[in-house]
Amino acid sequence: MTDEQRYDHELAAAASSIEVPEHLKYSDDHVWLDDSVDPVVIGITEHAAEELGDLVFIDFPEPGTRVEAGDEIVSLESSKAVSPVISPVAGEVKYVNREAYDDPSVVDSDPYGEGWLLKIALDDDEPDMMDAEEYAALLRK
Template sequence: MKYTEEHEWLRNDDDVVVVGITDHASEQLGDVVFVELPEVGTQVAKGDEIVVIESVKAASDILAPVDGEIVEVNEALVDDPAKVNSDPLGEAWFFKMKISDPSQMDDYMDEDAYKEFIG
């Protein structure tokens, strides 16, 4: 598992990366009430805002961690956004994307580095 400074977790399954947000991020956001997902088939560039999360406090985004194509989205979150709080590392993955350049994954933190990052 890799981690971004935007508190996303990335799990690389054979060059398809599954993306979610960390426990820490879910806690900071507070109760999530709305999730907007990208469309399957969309080509995205690293840094694009592709998911909108609204919590009771505010709106925030998930950025595309790498260049690639969205191959699957977790529609269950649209109907039950609270999953993002109850199981951020499991059931509440947001999307899967096919990586164009696997070396982009090297930029991200491992678990120890992420733990240090959030203090």
């Protein structure tokens, strides 16, 4: 096995161990969205949390801020880098996760639960995002 094949195999093995909840929708930027509630809930995936490392600071927008799909909506500062969270949807920020602001490690430990980032009232009822199966396939690439 070449080094490149070994690296590809290690990436595929790591991707297969990452949780991808079925009820969520996903973006290419590793952002999840729960549209079963109103306003929708947005966070980063377990994959993104692992890639970032330990979060030390989160810069949130103010509630009432209007966002468009493709806008940088949150800035995550980790031990490795500063990384933007790109909004997969357009709408108005209704709530930010104050617990995550006070303790960013909650995003690392529970990205799909207590580590949510924003709640947004959507402009469009049908966001164009991947389902869990499509996102899991993206991670395996």
